[in-house]
Amino acid sequence: MNTKIQEKLKLLPDKPGVYKMFNAQGELIYVGKAVNLKNRVRQYFQSQKNHTAKVRAMVSNICDFDFVIVTNETEALNLESNLIKQNMPYYNILLKDDKHFPYIRIDFRQDFPRVEIVRRYKRDGAKYFGPYLSSFMLRESIEAVRENFPVRQCKHDIGRMIARGERPCLMYHVGKCCAPCTGKVTREQYHELLNEVAALFEGNCKPYIAKLTEQMQKESQNLNFEKAAQLRDRIRAIKSVSEKQIASSATDKCYDVFALARDELGTLAYGLFVRGGNVISAEGYKIEAEDESFSEIIEQFLLQFYHDAGDMPHEINVADEPQECEQLEAFLSQKCGHSVKIRVPKRGEKLKQCELAKMNAAQTLARSRELAHREWERTEGALAELCRIIGIGMLPHRMECFDNSHFQGRDTVGSMVVFINGKPEKSLYRRFKTKQDTAGDDYLAMREHLSRRFERTLAGDEKFAELPDLLVVDGGRGQLNVALEVLDEYGLSYIPTIGLAEKNEEIILPDREEPVILPRSSPALQILQRIRDEAHRFAITYHRSVRAKNSLYSRLDEIEGIGDKRKRVLYEKFVTIDAVSAAEIDELRAVPGMNIRAAQAVYDFFHPNGSAGAAASAETGNAVQSEHHKAQLQSAENKRNADNGE
Structure with a gap:
């Protein structure tokens, strides 16, 4: 787990949302949902004992992550599904097909339709509700509906049964079906019943929940606790499936939603993009703006954002009305060839989406601000503290660290890593294959590697032209003395030099007998540890390569x-x-x-x-x-x- 991930983990909110994992190439490799982003995302980077092989493989490839806050878990699932279908991340193999996500379907075009559970949403004229999180909870809700609404459950041909004069089935006799197959109910009466069911799944379930609650209390008063518990569970199930969703409305609506947020570091616009009733993506956009009003900013943003857009919706919902709104609408309509309306929602689902976009914009800015501060602490703040400790007057722009690696005195190699302004600059890393037989003598190997580095500088080698502002050697007093001797030999004794002893993380200074021991939380110690660990990693990697090659060559x-x-x-x-x-x-x-x-x-x-x-x-x-x-x-x-x- 890299430092960037460690810092981002500290910023995760206790809110539901969708998280996105990226590899070293910036490719989206996994999308997941969470009821609590902080708890869920952190689980990946804690102990991996209980992880599957697939999860361990995925975590080993994660180099960065991002997240989007949503209102509830249902919405998180919808957005997760949309992102997976759009991006097809490598580690989301089981979720690329939405067959796992159940919908409720009622086809009002039929005379006597069933209330059915399906696994795929189709634009076939029927009314869909969902998708939903849990098949079990959904079936519990369907059962609760059937207990209280006598809608048909069979798949028989109703018209044929009426023509034949069939007798009603058992469901009619136990009160769970109104028996449309016998002509006992008209099409209008049956559709009125279904409208009540549809209202339930659309979230208008308060009257129904009140009815079930009254039944539950009666059963409890009659000491029928088992029946009361069943009613309690059904109430919970109905509340779960009737949550009003934002990320999926099962409609054909297409529109964009934008909201702004601002802090001392800048301004950000956050967009939610709704296609076919689904929020298919969410994105934040940094804006260079200082004292302009939100009305000015959103106007300029929309002009620039849609300048080359090929897919412009008929409707754009914004939290703040842009300046010259009518002119902007006319310009965008002319540009795309169809009518475009810009609206500021005052109520309903779209207002919730604007509020959600505004919350994500504020959260994104807060994350950026906190990360910027932590990055400053890790780099410039750490370098400033380091300057004070070792007694140098200016921040070390270029830091170099040297380390050796060998196996029982054989295949000795050395590494030189470079940090620029507190950050690794891998293009400047260098490695040394030890020429002389050092027989495991770490001091002798360090002397050779340092000598070769500064010889190249004095010889005019461009790859080694720039000298370090601070030289760090991995080791204690002995390694530090070797470095000081080499610098003196080449007339470079003015370069500040320190050692870092790994055992107790002691900082060894040339003019001080006692080592400096800093608390583990010290940014100065942490930046020294980072450059030392990087030099160690680079040396070991090269040593293993050399050792493998020599082993192969010796056998061949x-x-x-x-x-x-x-x-x-x-x-x-x-x-x-x-x-x-x-x-x-x-x-x-x-x-x-x-x-x-x-x-x-x-x-x-x-x-x-x-x-x-x-x-x-x-x-x-x-x-x-x-x-x-x-x-x-x-x-x-x-x-x-x-x-x-x-």
């Missing part, structure tokens, strides 16, 4: 017919000796520069018994014989040509 030296060129191509292809030993003959033969005999030699070296590759060996033997036969034929052909004077 024992194989006849494998020279430096073939060792190099085998290393480039397989990297490790284990990979080479596990390779089949065909894989070895496919490596550029390898022929059949060389591939067989490598395979036989790692498989002395030959049992595992018997079939492959036979194939290779046939191929060798074939090549030999071809060579004989070519030789005979050349001889005939020579005899004929060609």
Whole structure:
């Protein structure tokens, strides 16, 4: 988990929302929903013992995340689904199809429609409600509706049953169906009943809940606690499914929603984009504005935002009315070729969406402000504290840190990492393969690497032209003394130099016998730890690469017919000796520069018994014989040509 993620985790709100995970390339790899963003997102980066392999793989690829606050969990699901369908994130494989999300469907075009649960929303003229979070809770609500509204549940052909004079089924006799199949209810009466059901799923459920509550209290007074508990559960289910949704209205409405927020660092416009009744995306836009009013800002923003827009809705809802609203409407209408209305909602769902956009705008600015402050503490604030501790007069623009890595004195390498203004600058990193046999002598290796670095500077090498404002060595007093001696040898003793001993995180200063020990929360210590850890990581990575290569080369030296060129191509292809030993003959033969005999030699070296590759060996033997036969034929052909004077 990188520092950026650590800082963002501290800013997560205790609100429902949707979070988005990004990889190192900035690609959206996962979208999820949460009742509580703070708790849910933090779970990914805590102990991974209970995580599945898929989640662990995903977390290892997360380099950044973002989130959108919503009003409730249902809305979070809708927005999550829309984002997944739009972006198809890699780790959302199970959610790319919305078949998991149930809807309630009532087709009022039919004379006697059923109230049914479906898994896909279609624009077929029927009325849909949803999607909903829980299939179980939805079915509980449907059952509660059927207990109190006698709508039909069967799939029979009602017209045919009426024509045949069928008798009503058991559901009619127990009061759970009004028996339209027998003609006991008219189409108008049945649709009136369904309108009450539709009102329930649209959120107008207070009268119905009051009725159930009264029944529950009666059952409780009669000491029928089991029945009372069932009614209580149904009330909860109805309240759950009747939440008024913002992110999905199951309509064909298309419009955009914008709201502004401002703080001391700047102004931000936040947009919600509704297509087909669904909020398909949400985005914040930084605006360069100082003292302008919101009316001025939103006018200029809309002009610029829709300047090259190919998909302009018929309606734009804003929290603040723009200046010259009528002129702006006329301009946008002319530009897109259809009527565009700009509205400031005063009530209803669209007002809620404006408030939601405004809340997200304010939250986005607050996150930016807090992150900017924390970034300042981590960089300039940390450097200022470091200057005070080590006694230098100006902030170190360029910091360099050196570290060594070896295994039992072999394959020794060194690393140089560079921080510019407190941040890593990887393009300036350098690594050193130790030339002399240091036999595990860390001081000797450090001396060589530092000497080579400053020799290159004095020789005019552009890659090492800039000198550090602060030199940090990973180690204690001994490593620091080596660094000071090298700097003195090259006439660079004026460069401030310190050591950082890892055991107790002690800062070693040249002119002070006792080390400086800072609290773990100190920004100065943290920036030293970051550059030291980065140097350590860079050195270890290079050491492992060198060690693997040397190990591979040393084993391949024992194989006849494998020279430096073939060792190099085998290393480039397989990297490790284990990979080479596990390779089949065909894989070895496919490596550029390898022929059949060389591939067989490598395979036989790692498989002395030959049992595992018997079939492959036979194939290779046939191929060798074939090549030999071809060579004989070519030789005979050349001889005939020579005899004929060609």
